[in-house]
Amino acid sequence: MAEYYLLGVEIATALLGLILLVMGLLVPKTHNKGIANIAIIGFIAIFGVNFLYAGTNASFLNGMYLIDPFSLFFKGLLLIAVFFTCLISKDYILEQGYGQGEYYSLVTFATLGMMIMVSAGDLITFYLGLELNTIAFVILVAFRKNCAKSTEAGIKYVLLSAMSSAVLLYGLSLVYGATKSVLLTEIAKIINQQGIQPLLLIGMIFTLAGFGFKVSAVPFHMWSPDVYEGAPTPITGFMSVASKAAAFAIFVRFFMIALAPVQETWVIVITALTVLTLVLGNLVAIPQTNIKRMLAYSSVGQAGFILLGMVAFSKLGVAAIMFHSLLYVFANMGAFGVATVVGKSIGSDQIKDYQGLWKRSPLMAAVMLICLLSLAGIPPLAGFVSKFYLFTAVIEQGHIWLAFIAIGMSMVSVYYYLIVAKAMYLGQPEEGAEPIKVPGSVQLALALCLIVLVFFGVYPTPFTNLVLDVATAFFPF
Amino acid sequence: MIELAWLIPVLPALGFVIIALATKRFKLLSALVAIAAMATSLVISLGIFFEVLQMGITMENPVEYSVRWMSVPGIEINAGILIDPLTAVMLLVVCIVALLVEIYSMGYMEGDPGFSRFYSYLSLFASSMLGLVVANNYFQMFFFWELVGLCSYLLIGFYFGRKSAADANKKAFITNRVADFGFMLGIFFLFYQFGTFNFGELAEAFHGYENIAFLTMAAILVFIGPIGKSAQFPLHVWLPDAMEGPTPVSALIHAATMVAAGVYLLARQFVLFHAAPVSLLTIAYVGGFTSIFAATIAVVQDDIKRILAFSTLSQLGYMVMAVGVGSITAGMFHLTTHAFFKALLFLGAGSAIHAVHSNSIWKMGALVKKMKVTTWTFVIGALALAGIPPFAGFWSKDEILLATKEAGFTGLYIIGSIVAFLTAFYMFRLIFVAFFGEDRTEHEPHESPLCMTVPLIILAVFSIFIGFWGAPFVEHGFASLVYFEHPHHVTPDYMLMFTSTLLAIAGIVLAWLVYGKKVISAEKIKNRFQPIHNILYNKYYIDEIYQWIFDNIVLTIASMFKWHDRNVVDGTAHGISDSIRAAGARLRFIHTGSLQNYALVIFIAIVLIVLWMGMPVLGGIQ
Amino acid sequence: MLQQFYAVLTFFGFGIFFAIIALVLAKIFGPTNPTAAKITTYECGLDTQGPTWVQFKISYFLYALVFLIFDVETLFLYPWAVMFQKLGLFAFIEMIIFIAILVIGLWYAWKEGALEWL
Numbered sequence A: 001m002a003e004y005y006l007l008g009v010e011i012a013t014a015l016l017g018l019i020l021l022v023m024g025l026l027v028p029k030t031h032n033k034g035i036a037n038i039a040i041i042g043f044i045a046i047f048g049v050n051f052l053y054a055g056t057n058a059s060f061l062n063g064m065y066l067i068d069p070f071s072l073f074f075k076g077l078l079l080i081a082v083f084f085t086c087l088i089s090k091d092y093i094l095e096q097g098y099g100q101g102e103y104y105s106l107v108t109f110a111t112l113g114m115m116i117m118v119s120a121g122d123l124i125t126f127y128l129g130l131e132l133n134t135i136a137f138v139i140l141v142a143f144r145k146n147c148a149k150s151t152e153a154g155i156k157y158v159l160l161s162a163m164s165s166a167v168l169l170y171g172l173s174l175v176y177g178a179t180k181s182v183l184l185t186e187i188a189k190i191i192n193q194q195g196i197q198p199l200l201l202i203g204m205i206f207t208l209a210g211f212g213f214k215v216s217a218v219p220f221h222m223w224s225p226d227v228y229e230g231a232p233t234p235i236t237g238f239m240s241v242a243s244k245a246a247a248f249a250i251f252v253r254f255f256m257i258a259l260a261p262v263q264e265t266w267v268i269v270i271t272a273l274t275v276l277t278l279v280l281g282n283l284v285a286i287p288q289t290n291i292k293r294m295l296a297y298s299s300v301g302q303a304g305f306i307l308l309g310m311v312a313f314s315k316l317g318v319a320a321i322m323f324h325s326l327l328y329v330f331a332n333m334g335a336f337g338v339a340t341v342v343g344k345s346i347g348s349d350q351i352k353d354y355q356g357l358w359k360r361s362p363l364m365a366a367v368m369l370i371c372l373l374s375l376a377g378i379p380p381l382a383g384f385v386s387k388f389y390l391f392t393a394v395i396e397q398g399h400i401w402l403a404f405i406a407i408g409m410s411m412v413s414v415y416y417y418l419i420v421a422k423a424m425y426l427g428q429p430e431e432g433a434e435p436i437k438v439p440g441s442v443q444l445a446l447a448l449c450l451i452v453l454v455f456f457g458v459y460p461t462p463f464t465n466l467v468l469d470v471a472t473a474f475f476p477f
Numbered sequence B: 001m002i003e004l005a006w007l008i009p010v011l012p013a014l015g016f017v018i019i020a021l022a023t024k025r026f027k028l029l030s031a032l033v034a035i036a037a038m039a040t041s042l043v044i045s046l047g048i049f050f051e052v053l054q055m056g057i058t059m060e061n062p063v064e065y066s067v068r069w070m071s072v073p074g075i076e077i078n079a080g081i082l083i084d085p086l087t088a089v090m091l092l093v094v095c096i097v098a099l100l101v102e103i104y105s106m107g108y109m110e111g112d113p114g115f116s117r118f119y120s121y122l123s124l125f126a127s128s129m130l131g132l133v134v135a136n137n138y139f140q141m142f143f144f145w146e147l148v149g150l151c152s153y154l155l156i157g158f159y160f161g162r163k164s165a166a167d168a169n170k171k172a173f174i175t176n177r178v179a180d181f182g183f184m185l186g187i188f189f190l191f192y193q194f195g196t197f198n199f200g201e202l203a204e205a206f207h208g209y210e211n212i213a214f215l216t217m218a219a220i221l222v223f224i225g226p227i228g229k230s231a232q233f234p235l236h237v238w239l240p241d242a243m244e245g246p247t248p249v250s251a252l253i254h255a256a257t258m259v260a261a262g263v264y265l266l267a268r269q270f271v272l273f274h275a276a277p278v279s280l281l282t283i284a285y286v287g288g289f290t291s292i293f294a295a296t297i298a299v300v301q302d303d304i305k306r307i308l309a310f311s312t313l314s315q316l317g318y319m320v321m322a323v324g325v326g327s328i329t330a331g332m333f334h335l336t337t338h339a340f341f342k343a344l345l346f347l348g349a350g351s352a353i354h355a356v357h358s359n360s361i362w363k364m365g366a367l368v369k370k371m372k373v374t375t376w377t378f379v380i381g382a383l384a385l386a387g388i389p390p391f392a393g394f395w396s397k398d399e400i401l402l403a404t405k406e407a408g409f410t411g412l413y414i415i416g417s418i419v420a421f422l423t424a425f426y427m428f429r430l431i432f433v434a435f436f437g438e439d440r441t442e443h444e445p446h447e448s449p450l451c452m453t454v455p456l457i458i459l460a461v462f463s464i465f466i467g468f469w470g471a472p473f474v475e476h477g478f479a480s481l482v483y484f485e486h487p488h489h490v491t492p493d494y495m496l497m498f499t500s501t502l503l504a505i506a507g508i509v510l511a512w513l514v515y516g517k518k519v520i521s522a523e524k525i526k527n528r529f530q531p532i533h534n535i536l537y538n539k540y541y542i543d544e545i546y547q548w549i550f551d552n553i554v555l556t557i558a559s560m561f562k563w564h565d566r567n568v569v570d571g572t573a574h575g576i577s578d579s580i581r582a583a584g585a586r587l588r589f590i591h592t593g594s595l596q597n598y599a600l601v602i603f604i605a606i607v608l609i610v611l612w613m614g615m616p617v618l619g620g621i622q
Numbered sequence C: 001m002l003q004q005f006y007a008v009l010t011f012f013g014f015g016i017f018f019a020i021i022a023l024v025l026a027k028i029f030g031p032t033n034p035t036a037a038k039i040t041t042y043e044c045g046l047d048t049q050g051p052t053w054v055q056f057k058i059s060y061f062l063y064a065l066v067f068l069i070f071d072v073e074t075l076f077l078y079p080w081a082v083m084f085q086k087l088g089l090f091a092f093i094e095m096i097i098f099i100a101i102l103v104i105g106l107w108y109a110w111k112e113g114a115l116e117w118l
Helices: A004-026 A029-051 A069-096 A100-119 A124-140 A148-179 A182-194 A198-215 A222-230 A233-260 A260-285 A290-314 A313-347 A362-376 A382-396 A400-426 A440-457 A462-472 B007-021 B027-055 B084-107 B115-134 B138-156 B163-194 B199-206 B212-229 B236-245 B247-256 B258-268 B270-275 B278-300 B304-324 B328-356 B373-386 B392-406 B410-434 B448-472 B496-516 B522-528 B530-537 B539-589 B595-622 C004-028 C057-082 C082-112
Strands: A059-060 A064-066 B063-072 B076-084
Touching: A004 A029, A004 A059, A004 A064, A004 A100, A004 A222, A004 C082, A029 A069, A029 A100, A029 B522, A064 A069, A064 A100, A064 B084, A064 B236, A064 B539, A069 A100, A069 A233, A069 A313, A069 A440, A069 A462, A100 A124, A100 A233, A100 A440, A124 A148, A148 A182, A148 A198, A148 A222, A148 B595, A182 A260, A182 B448, A198 A233, A198 A260, A198 A290, A198 B138, A198 B595, A222 A233, A222 A290, A222 B199, A233 A290, A233 A313, A260 A290, A260 A400, A260 B392, A260 B595, A290 A313, A290 A382, A290 A400, A313 A362, A313 A382, A313 A440, A313 A462, A362 A382, A362 A400, A362 A440, A382 A400, A462 B063, B007 B027, B027 B084, B027 B115, B076 B084, B076 B115, B076 B138, B084 B115, B084 B247, B084 B258, B084 B328, B084 B448, B115 B138, B115 B247, B115 B258, B138 B163, B138 B212, B138 B236, B138 B247, B138 B258, B163 B199, B163 B212, B163 B236, B199 B410, B212 B258, B212 B270, B212 B278, B236 B247, B236 B304, B247 B258, B247 B304, B247 B328, B258 B270, B270 B278, B278 B304, B278 B410, B278 B539, B304 B328, B304 B392, B304 B410, B328 B373, B328 B392, B328 B448, B373 B392, B373 B410, B373 B448, B373 B496, B392 B448, B410 B496, B496 B522, B522 B530, B530 B539, C057 C082
Parallel strands: none
Antiparallel strands: A059 A064, B063 B076
């Protein structure tokens, strides 16, 4: 009999999703404000459960499902992201006035899908998780069913992700065809024996395209600005951090474990993608006038930074990927939290409407500033430390030119982040603009983001130690 | 308790965060949060102090612990706590004064629109000052050193609407930046040579280090930091102007604690200066010069806070001089006593200003009738500062004079004695004009509320009794706690005590004759020595000289740089940024919004990658 | 390895060639006598009546979805039912959970009105 206890986190998440759905059915529509709280408490509890597994390094069903420090780290990250999403969504969804139960249960199932992705030890399990998360996200993206933009985003997302999913699946089947195995560790062994084949190569490229779509790496990123803009803002935030982190987790696992023997081959392609992603994502972010589109391009740019860790193909690289992904959660959730509240109360996501936000809500302006500066990698904020690690990882492997491009693009990113800061702090609010009221749950989320970003910027050591340990366990070379 | 030492700076920092984020709108709550945090820190400090006494922690075997703060390949920086008697004493001084000032401010700042902001700054200041005190390495110290500088900047410019306040905080900021630059260079030189920031490790490294010239250079660079922060000549100009801040701030930051940070640093790394004797000489003479220089200026000032500011400069010069002649015991002891009575004087001055709404001593007068507590506590403070036995200042000042005499610096000893005389004179000039004599007030002064007078009384008690702690006849007193290398037991020099007391009394009597009894006409002396009076009144024209240098030399150079910047650097930078923006705007149109285009791009990309990757592999197999 | 692809290439070339030959031969030898009915595009069935861009009722779609769920359910139930004796209690519990989850789905669809034909 299999050791079912290993699946505690996933089972708890599935249960929570079902409970939330049933709650949505049972509780009358007038009394369903508390569902968000149940979701939030549930996620805190599951986060605690996740902690119980700390140090576990086991596999389930002969390696199909892995409970190792790497997957536990990413599960923790996903739970943090979903926790913030629920905090930010609470008032937003209440104002929508429908679908309390559905919304939170879909968010939960999306999380479950991503959890399966990060723990997947074979291709089929991974694909299953991917689909679960994609389907949930498609519905969430189109959740504002009365808004044309949201529906358009939903359609775009469903079609493009179906396509990318097909590409990915095709790639995976080619890999299976070339190696006769779906287990990641088995694949690595077989490739080690037989070397590279055309079939494997093509399979690898197709999977790469699929992953590239998920992490929105250029040139597979085209969907993200449109979808990010149309989706409900909390979901945009959730997608930009959680979906990306989960995709990166399996991306790293697939390429660094299964395809490790042919590292020389794929690293060239990924380097090219990294450069394209860094350059394009950061440059196109500059002329954006909508804050959600700007953040979408910034998240493309951030994907470029995380890809640096893949190029490095080292322990430090993996550690830096984990570090940056987690800090990215806090920085981006903070920024999207502000965007949610501002968007709701002003009714617009234009950057020019952030004029004088400092006077209308000092807390939000401060959090937005800190989050954006952290994304830009300004010391002493946490983003600086993680970017520093990414750059060090690449330089350590001798790709100094790549680090230079990344640093240059990092400077470019300061420019568009500061456009928002300038509007918030130097602009004057319109005549008669009222102070913006920030809901309590959002205040909590913003304060947490602020504290974490500053704290880990000033004192990153406990955290860097953690990621280095996990990376050592994951990547023994 | 010692393992809780890290909480001491953290608690006020928490207070700062809470006030800034949560309690901004609730004034009383902000004050209570700040006071509660400070009080807890004080309790821990007390605990640590007694533990230091009990566990026999001495200067030679401090308790030290640290965590890795940041590690980048090549450099490892730790954040740590260093507890020895020096730290313990300094913690107590800072906590007590800060707590009393915070309580006092509840009355002083009442009704001020920036009340919560004031408390948040005070908490941040206390946190950074305490962080500075417990630091076990230069990096951490420098970090907090900058933070206290920042707080001082914020608090000097607290009334940022006033131009004079804005100017003053700019001046403080720039002056301190100059000094900090020297300090930073010194730290980096030391790190470059010895590869560590840690005080203890550095101290060991200095042992047997041959290159005295290098050490001297590093020591003098490090000393530039204290010159700025402790306002020694020639970087003293910011401190008198810093009086633009609220008076409790002047008491806490610009009199009792922050300015003493420089002296504390000298004491903390005395081993460095000890290893480079030339630097010690420099320190001693800079201190001595500052003390007499500032004392002479104080004699003719009219603004009550400025008189106290110059007296602070002069007393800081005393402490620096004490360290310079080799006695950190005397320097730190004077720092301790001075913190109490100078805080008392400033708070008393604040109370008087609060009542008469003016800073000029000529607009006060006869306050003794209306404000008994303020007046008499102020007199106690003045007696302590003037060095009348048995008040606190007497013992510590005596120790400094003794140290200079013993070390063979007769010149400095004479200067010190003259300063003692001048101090007594200007303090009692202030008292006879402002608190006694005829009533010149325009408002109807009234005694301040209880929360202002109680701190005054507490500080007055300290000002009376704290001196005995270091009095020469006390066994196990201050000297057996804070010392360098080995405790130095002074034998009381009754001759010296007698002279200095006599000088102080002479100063008081002279002040009484001129301003109290008016036997000697101040006007006549002033007219007789008009040029000297002018020089002193204008503070030796140092500000004007700096202004001239700044206007004529620095600005000329700056305008040259500006030209270069505008035309060469900006030209290049704008060219780059413009082309980046243009590239961004052009690339944006790839995103058409059309689904088919997106799909097409993905497929083209895949095909291109397959072709690119496929060619070598297929070719290689053939 | 690459030689194996020659077969593919030949096949590819032959396919194109065959299609072109067939079309060309028909062009050469076939009689051309077009009428209006002949040149209409071939489409199976009858000519459409009215506009073809009509909106279908969304309920069809919902029905189809709900049907699909239970269709798949049976797919899992069959093999389990066949081997029920051998699989024992554990599989029974697993199947109960599986059905329970589907029942929640059905309940949801019902409650939200997916089964009503409006």
